[in-house]
Amino acid sequence: MIEYKQYLLKLAQRGTYIKQTVSNIFYDIRFLFANLNYLGWLTIDTTLNVTGTQFERYYYRELPTDIELQLFFDNVDNYSDNPLIEEATFGLILWLDFRIPEVARLLWEDLNLENHTISVFGNNNKSALLPLPDLPALLVLRKKARAIWGDPEDE
Numbered sequence: 001m002i003e004y005k006q007y008l009l010k011l012a013q014r015g016t017y018i019k020q021t022v023s024n025i026f027y028d029i030r031f032l033f034a035n036l037n038y039l040g041w042l043t044i045d046t047t048l049n050v051t052g053t054q055f056e057r058y059y060y061r062e063l064p065t066d067i068e069l070q071l072f073f074d075n076v077d078n079y080s081d082n083p084l085i086e087e088a089t090f091g092l093i094l095w096l097d098f099r100i101p102e103v104a105r106l107l108w109e110d111l112n113l114e115n116h117t118i119s120v121f122g123n124n125n126k127s128a129l130l131p132l133p134d135l136p137a138l139l140v141l142r143k144k145a146r147a148i149w150g151d152p153e154d155e
Contacts, residue, residue: 026053106148
């Protein structure tokens with residue numbers, strides 16, 4: 001494993017791969033050998049004390065300006081079939097860095113409109129309490145459905 005790791009690092013030095021690709025390849029191979037040992041197909045765990053490869057994981061992304069955001073939301077208002085839902089959805093994505101599935105599974109019980117907080121549950125069932133941005137569209141959307149984006153007939 002160590003020799004293979006060194007080989008991959010040399011490929012990164014030569015420019016054949018970027019460090020992220022080397023890290024991903026080595027992680028997959030290391031995971032494969034650890035599982036083969038776990039299943040009993042390898043008698044020796046060759047992954048013990050073999051660490052992964054390091055690389056800078058931060059990617060700079062250019063953020064939109066206030067003017068670009070205003071133009072975006074103006075276009076949502078002008079051209080969307082349901083601008084309130086999309087304004088609330090994109091607002092949560094923008095202000096709280098939500099992913100689309102996280103927004104989609106929100107329930108009204110996750111929001112505390114009086115305290116302006118939102119409870120978010122991760123994959124491991126741990127919750128986080130976040131400040132709820134001022135999104136007037138959410139107040140207009142309030143309905144009898146349990147899910148924020150759901151249909152009242154779904155209940």
